[in-house]
Every structure is written in structure tokens, then in C-alpha cells.
Amino acid sequence: MPKTLLLVGTRKGAFLLESDADRRDWNVRGPFCEGWPVYHAIHDAGTGTIYAAAASEWHGSAVWRSKDLGETWTLSSEGIGYPEDSSRKVSKVSTLAARNGRVLVGVEAPGIFESKDGGETFSLLTTLEGQPGSEAWDDPANQPPGHLGISAIALDKDNDSRFWAIVQGVGLFETTDDAASWTPRNRGLRADWPRPHEEVGFCVHKVVRSDDTRLYQQNHVGMHRSDDDGHSWTEITEGLPTEFGFAAAAHPHDRDTFYVVPLAPLHGRTMPDGKATVWQTKDAGSSWKPLRKGLPQEDAWLGVLREAMAIDTYDSPGLYFGTSTGQVFASNDEGGSWNEIASYLPPISSVEVAIVD
Amino acid sequence: MADLHLPGTLTPLFAGLPRRLDIEAATVNDAISELERQWPGLRDRLCEPGPSLRTHIHVYVDRERASLSTPLEARSRVDVIAAISGG
Numbered sequence A: 001m002p003k004t005l006l007l008v009g010t011r012k013g014a015f016l017l018e019s020d021a022d023r024r025d026w027n028v029r030g031p032f033c034e035g036w037p038v039y040h041a042i043h044d045a046g047t048g049t050i051y052a053a054a055a056s057e058w059h060g061s062a063v064w065r066s067k068d069l070g071e072t073w074t075l076s077s078e079g080i081g082y083p084e085d086s087s088r089k090v091s092k093v094s095t096l097a098a099r100n101g102r103v104l105v106g107v108e109a110p111g112i113f114e115s116k117d118g119g120e121t122f123s124l125l126t127t128l129e130g131q132p133g134s135e136a137w138d139d140p141a142n143q144p145p146g147h148l149g150i151s152a153i154a155l156d157k158d159n160d161s162r163f164w165a166i167v168q169g170v171g172l173f174e175t176t177d178d179a180a181s182w183t184p185r186n187r188g189l190r191a192d193w194p195r196p197h198e199e200v201g202f203c204v205h206k207v208v209r210s211d212d213t214r215l216y217q218q219n220h221v222g223m224h225r226s227d228d229d230g231h232s233w234t235e236i237t238e239g240l241p242t243e244f245g246f247a248a249a250a251h252p253h254d255r256d257t258f259y260v261v262p263l264a265p266l267h268g269r270t271m272p273d274g275k276a277t278v279w280q281t282k283d284a285g286s287s288w289k290p291l292r293k294g295l296p297q298e299d300a301w302l303g304v305l306r307e308a309m310a311i312d313t314y315d316s317p318g319l320y321f322g323t324s325t326g327q328v329f330a331s332n333d334e335g336g337s338w339n340e341i342a343s344y345l346p347p348i349s350s351v352e353v354a355i356v357d
Numbered sequence B: 001m002a003d004l005h006l007p008g009t010l011t012p013l014f015a016g017l018p019r020r021l022d023i024e025a026a027t028v029n030d031a032i033s034e035l036e037r038q039w040p041g042l043r044d045r046l047c048e049p050g051p052s053l054r055t056h057i058h059v060y061v062d063r064e065r066a067s068l069s070t071p072l073e074a075r076s077r078v079d080v081i082a083a084i085s086g087g
Helices: B028-038 B042-046
Strands: A003-010 A013-020 A027-032 A038-044 A049-056 A060-066 A074-076 A092-099 A102-108 A111-115 A123-126 A150-155 A163-167 A171-175 A204-209 A215-219 A222-226 A244-250 A258-263 A278-281 A289-291 A309-311 A319-322 A328-331 A339-342 A348-356 B002-005 B020-023 B057-061 B064-066 B077-082
Touching (some): A003 A049, A003 A319, A003 A328, A013 A038, A013 A339, A060 A102, A092 A150, A111 A150, A150 A204, A204 A244, A215 A244, A215 A258, A244 A309, A258 A309, A319 A348
Parallel strands (some): A038 A092, A038 A348, B002 B077
Antiparallel strands (some): A003 A013, A003 A038, A003 A348, A038 A049, A049 A060, A092 A102, A111 A123, A150 A163, A204 A215, A309 A319, A328 A339, B002 B020, B057 B064, B057 B077
16 A cells, blocks of 8 residues: 655754555654754655755755655765855755656755765756846845745656756746756746846746646746746736735646645735635636635634645645644645644645655 | 864764764864765865855864864864854
């Protein structure tokens, strides 16, 4: 029987939550990674390895890895660093993507490092040099809050040379030649602030791909959908309680179904009115429905960060999110009902899900 | 031989690394190089490119704040401190 594994990155290490295919009862293991702040933990289905991007205030940034589903861990930062004569510094490893032993690591200052040996050593793949706006990326005065740099990497499901990268506060970029060249993919997005370049200057929070042509995006200002693989975007915010949020998930079997967690946009950045709610569209953003059954509806001032929602690939997909106050909620019926499966974890940065044998 | 004391946050990261060890080195940097030789990857946990000590890694040689270039005497005591507070 397959095992369902949630990989949870927190301010105080990584945790693993385990269940079976029913996804009703969960067992919590951890903390792992010696309690380092973990910004993103993922599972490479091709090799079975877990990777965790972590940055210690004392000991710097590194990628932890476990080849035995969390029983043992080791870390490496060999090669994660800009040249000695560069003014750029790696202050944080922010995000990960992996397939079949190749690991991509997004860092701040913006750049992507890769490992071809399963996370033992790394080398610089790209800094997106030459892209509009890139001349300002290294200026600390221009860094947005959070200093994430490359805040997310999304892989193409078939083509290893093609992927997307978000530069925080700048926009979405696509490469089709393994990072040799990049193209901004921000047309049609909204920005409520001045921008020095036509193609960039957008605050892209999260991008998920539902099939070969459709992408969804939670932006700082609005939900958006692309039906031409990111070449253009259409806003689909209408019907949601706010335009702001971080986390998002696309249904694995239905391209029109998509989930998002709107948050109050100003300082609070928590769920509106203190009612925990995931919003679902089943018609590609034409209408939205609140999913609340089993979620706290009173004084629940919960925040959910960019990588802190995930959806599995069972026939009836399970949906999961973790909060900035350490709760993990799970649904085994596509968001129809929810259970709190962990209550007292450290602040959660990321939730990913894997199905393992 | 210098008398080297390491922080408890460092030792779990490297198999067999003790909290205290004797090390033959002319400077703090040489001591870290010797640690790196025995436990590959350790330098990156203490130093940034430059190289310089990481912001929150403080080194004291015979109770005086030190840098990578600080010389070590035959019986120097070297304390490596993970120097930050927080919850």
C-alpha cells in the first residue's frame, strides 16, 4: 500500500507527516536538519531522495538530503557560492526543484545552482544576467522585503531543459534551453506601482502549471490565469475576498480546478475575518467557492506562505496547507472537508506531498 | 598545539567532530583549514567568501576577539562561538 508523505519545512527544522492512501491518520516525525530554518523541503520521486533548503544564522546556507525518507540526513553547500571576486553573496537558499537526481537551487542574491550528483556538489547554472531589471538585482537598496531572490522554480513535466523561475519583486521568467537564455513571461499582469521596464517589475508570488498550456498565478495584486503557457495572463480575481495571497495549487486531473488561500493584503497577511478558508474554482477562475468545512471559523488569524500548500495525485486528490503558526490542515476529498493533522509545529514555510511505496 | 573549542551547533553536522580538540596551526585560518581537511565542508560553516568569518561566528584566541589572520601560540586556547541570541 502506498504511503503518503508530507514534507514540512519550518523555522525550526523539517518534519515528515506520514499516512497511508486513505490520508486519515497521520504520524509526525522530526524535527530534522538539526533545527535549521528550512525554507523548502521536497521529494525527488525519481531517486527517492528528500532535499531541504536551509539557512542557519550561524552556519550559512546548505541543502540537506536524506536518502532513507528521513532516517538519516547530511548536508552540503559545496559549490553554492558566487565567485570570490563577485559582489554577489548567497544569503539564503530559498527554493528547490528536483528530478531524477538533478537538483536546482534558487538563491538570494538571485541565481540558480544545480547539482548533478544528487545534492553532493553544486555549480552555478544562471544569474539570469542581461534580463531587464537584472542590473538592479544586486543592489541591496533594491531588494524587496524577505530577500528571497529566486523565490520559486517550476519544472516542465517532460522537458528537463525547460523551466520557469520567479525573481522576487521582478517577475516570471522562462527558459527552454536549460538556462542559457530567458524570456520574461509577465504580459497582462497587473502592477499598481511604477516600473522602469515594460516586461518586468511584477510581484509574482506563486505559479503552478495544470497542463501543457495552462498556468495559474497568485500575484501580489490578483489571481491570474494563462492559457498559452505564460505568454499572456488574464486576471481572475473577481469573486475572491482579497487579491493578495501566497499559496496556490492546481488540481492534477482537472485543468479548470484550482485552489488558493486569499490573505488580507496589508500588514496582517492572515485569512480575512479570522475565518480559515481555502477558495476553489472549478471553472478556471470564472467563479470561486469557499471551502471551510472542518477549518476554524472563529479567531483563526492564520497565514499561509508561498510554498505552504500542496495537492497530491490520488484519483481523489488530497489538499494540504501549513500555517505561519504551526498548524497543518489536510483534506482527503479535494478540499470538501478538512482535519487539523498537526497543531504545534514551528512556523511553517513549506508543505510538499509525495506518494511513496 | 592550540586548544580548540567548537560550538555545539557545529559538531552534529560532521561525523566524529568533537567539541574540543588539539590542533597544530599558525593562525586561526590555518586551524580552520586543518578542520576542513579532516571534515570536508566545515570551512563553509564558519567562513564566508573573502574569506572572512561568518557574521555570527566569533572566534576568541586567549580570550581576545580574533580574525582569520590572528596568530596562534603553542598553547593558545581558541574558542569558536555561535554568537547570536533569539527564540
